[in-house]
Amino acid sequence: MHSVGQQQVFSNRAIVIGCACALLPISFFLALSFGTVSISFSDTLWSLLNSVIVSEPASGTGLISRTDLIVQQIRLPRALLAAVVGALLGICGATTQGLFRNPLADPSLIGVTAGASAGAALTIFFAGSLTSLSGLPGLGLVSIGAFVGGSIAVILVYSLATNTQGTSVATMLLAGIAITALAGSLTNILEFFGDEQILRRISLWRMGGLDGASYQRVAIAAIFGSIILVILPRFSTALNALLLGESEARHLGLSVQSIKIKLVLLVAAGVGISVALAGTIAFIGLIIPHMIRLLIGPDHRYLLPISALGGAILLLLSDTIARTIVSPIELPVGLVTAILGAPFFISLLRRRHEFGMR
Amino acid sequence: MIRRLLDIDKVSIRVQGAKKSTAHSVLVNSVSCHVNAGEVLAIIGANGAGKSTLLNAIAGDIAFTGNITIDGVSDQAKLRARQIAVLPQLSLLNFPYRVSEVVGLARIPHDSGRQRDDEIVQEALTLMDISYLSERLYTELSGGEKQRVQLARVFAQIWQQADAPNGTRLLLLDEPTAALDLGHQKLLMGAIRELASHGVAVVMVLHDINLAARYADKALALLCSERLAFGTIEQVITRQNIKSLFDVDVHIAQHPEHNSPVVIGL
Numbered sequence: 335m336h337s338v339g340q341q342q343v344f345s346n347r348a349i350v351i352g353c354a355c356a357l358l359p360i361s362f363f364l365a366l367s368f369g370t371v372s373i374s375f376s377d378t379l380w381s382l383l384n385s386v387i388v389s390e391p392a393s394g395t396g397l398i399s400r401t402d403l404i405v406q407q408i409r410l411p412r413a414l415l416a417a418v419v420g421a422l423l424g425i426c427g428a429t430t431q432g433l434f435r436n437p438l439a440d441p442s443l444i445g446v447t448a449g450a451s452a453g454a455a456l457t458i459f460f461a462g463s464l465t466s467l468s469g470l471p472g473l474g475l476v477s478i479g480a481f482v483g484g485s486i487a488v489i490l491v492y493s494l495a496t497n498t499q500g501t502s503v504a505t506m507l508l509a510g511i512a513i514t515a516l517a518g519s520l521t522n523i524l525e526f527f528g529d530e531q532i533l534r535r536i537s538l539w540r541m542g543g544l545d546g547a548s549y550q551r552v553a554i555a556a557i558f559g560s561i562i563l564v565i566l567p568r569f570s571t572a573l574n575a576l577l578l579g580e581s582e583a584r585h586l587g588l589s590v591q592s593i594k595i596k597l598v599l600l601v602a603a604g605v606g607i608s609v610a611l612a613g614t615i616a617f618i619g620l621i622i623p624h625m626i627r628l629l630i631g632p633d634h635r636y637l638l639p640i641s642a643l644g645g646a647i648l649l650l651l652s653d654t655i656a657r658t659i660v661s662p663i664e665l666p667v668g669l670v671t672a673i674l675g676a677p678f679f680i681s682l683l684r685r686r687h688e689f690g691m692r
Numbered sequence: 693m694i695r696r697l698l699d700i701d702k703v704s705i706r707v708q709g710a711k712k713s714t715a716h717s718v719l720v721n722s723v724s725c726h727v728n729a730g731e732v733l734a735i736i737g738a739n740g741a742g743k744s745t746l747l748n749a750i751a752g753d754i755a756f757t758g759n760i761t762i763d764g765v766s767d768q769a770k771l772r773a774r775q776i777a778v779l780p781q782l783s784l785l786n787f788p789y790r791v792s793e794v795v796g797l798a799r800i801p802h803d804s805g806r807q808r809d810d811e812i813v814q815e816a817l818t819l820m821d822i823s824y825l826s827e828r829l830y831t832e833l834s835g836g837e838k839q840r841v842q843l844a845r846v847f848a849q850i851w852q853q854a855d856a857p858n859g860t861r862l863l864l865l866d867e868p869t870a871a872l873d874l875g876h877q878k879l880l881m882g883a884i885r886e887l888a889s890h891g892v893a894v895v896m897v898l899h900d901i902n903l904a905a906r907y908a909d910k911a912l913a914l915l916c917s918e919r920l921a922f923g924t925i926e927q928v929i930t931r932q933n934i935k936s937l938f939d940v941d942v943h944i945a946q947h948p949e950h951n952s953p954v955v956i957g958l
Contacts, residue, residue: 581778581780584752
């Protein structure tokens with residue numbers, strides 16, 4: 335008894351999944367090809383193939399050509415990092431919105447993003463004089479700082495909002511606002527006392543940027559990112575039931591309290607990693623899941639993976655624009671995602687009644 | 693063969709966090725009653741008498757003292773969800789699920805397979821007269837339509853006796869008729885009686901005394917957190933009890949076609 339409407343949903347899903355799968359390699363290729371130095375598509379493709387088939391160098395001299403250097407050493411790691419970070423932001427946003435039963439919730443609302451960047455800023459401030467932060471130990475230190483800061487923020491928000499009765503979503507959101515304000519003012523104080531170089535580093539971090547991309551960062555992102563991207567979709571059914579309400583989900587046989595703790599920690603880890611590796615990038619975790627939900631509905635079995643794909647596509651395209659629009663100057667990608675995202679989001683809000691959202 | 697499915701023995705519930713037991717901190721005070729398999733129990737009483745609180749305690753949502761025993765209930769959450777379905781008073785769902793998806797959520801604790809689940813969802817939709825809404829968005833529905841979707845969902849959760857471990861099936865409904873028109877009230881009560889005839893024990897909070905009188909087997913009257921009366925409809929729905937419960941003078945007549953009492957306000 336499948337009606338026309340149901341087939342409509344299935345074909346909608348198929349179209350959206352197909353588009354996302356096609357757009358990801360296209361946007362990835364655009365990110366490699368465009369930049370301050372424009373490289374033709376055929377050269378980009380050739381260089382990419384070269385990097386895969388390393389056994390046979392293109393020229394007999396053993397020297398790496400300029401094109402190969404740009405594509406393989408600068409743009410490829412950056413594009414890979416953008417894809418993973420975008421995917422993490424997309425899937426973490428979708429998870430947070432399900433967890434809070436609010437289609438407008440976002441990891442930054444529960445204080446994870448602010449906590450992570452405060453942790454990063456603290457590390458830059460205190461460790462900046464000890465080690466040079468450009469090296470791998472420095473980068474690792476800042477990453478750990480961001481990760482710890484994000485986790486502390488979540489644990490703090492969570493312990494404020496949770497008691498034996500369960501977690502109050504409203505209290506958690508309010509606590510998140512308080513933590514965001516606290517972490518923000520902490521970062522501001524550090525900026526006030528920091529010297530010019532520290533100031534610049536901290537503010538670049540806060541605006542977001544992928545310019546520090548390297549294969550080391552890509553490796554960290556790939557390992558931890560793929561763990562989170564694999565684990566989160568396992569909670570799809572639980573998130574579907576949670577949308578009904580917490581006691582309803584419990585009556586459907588789910589151990590709601592433990593599921594919520596796991597989801598909160600996974601989101602903290604995902605956002606912490608992305609902040610550590612690429613700084614604060616706004617709007618992706620808010621817009622992508624919202625947009626996908628309007629297209630295919632709130633079923634998390636589809637929403638989570640497609641949000642990951644959509645986040646990767648949006649961040650790749652945004653970063654390409656950030657690198658090229660006022661070339662040779664690079665804009666922080668967070669500015670571009672906000673400028674791209676905000677009008678789109680507003681137009682979705684205006685049309686929300688067509689999709690049954692209030 | 694009578695099987696006592698739900699036994700509530702001297703159950704008391706206090707406001708969470710209240711240290712001293714003052715008159716206001718006790719929500720339910722030492723209430724006892726029982727429901728057999730295949731029976732429908734209506735809980736009646738004034739606003740704030742503790743009806744929903746007692747129902748929440750049976751559902752396992754809040755702490756209580758005393759004993760609530762459900763015969764044959766599983767200690768595994770997933771299996772228990774195949775035995776007990778709960779309709780809350782207020783639905784929080786504000787995501788644009790399709791109606792069929794909302795009802796389909798009821799099959800989460802089951803392993804009956806996609807095809808069987810789809811069949812059960814369609815049957816539950818038909819039972820609640822909402823199959824024509826199947827592909828509409830839940831958020832676009834009226835209050836009464838949403839209520840019927842939620843009812844179809846809880847029915848679909850305990851649809852088959854075979855799915856429930858030990859054949860234990862308990863349905864808890866908090867004001868299921870609140871948003872329904874007269875026709876759909878009758879439809880719902882018919883569906884509840886049908887489930888009961890297949891061995892489901894039903895506990896429902898009702899404000900409409902005449903619906904309770906017509907369709908329930910037993911009634912529990914709560915007055916200011918305490919049990920005023922418990923027993924058959926004839927034992928509970930009396931002039932004195934209605935006067936004590938609601939401070940209203942009534943005349944108790946007999947239903948022209950059924951044997952049940954009819955409460956007429958004076």
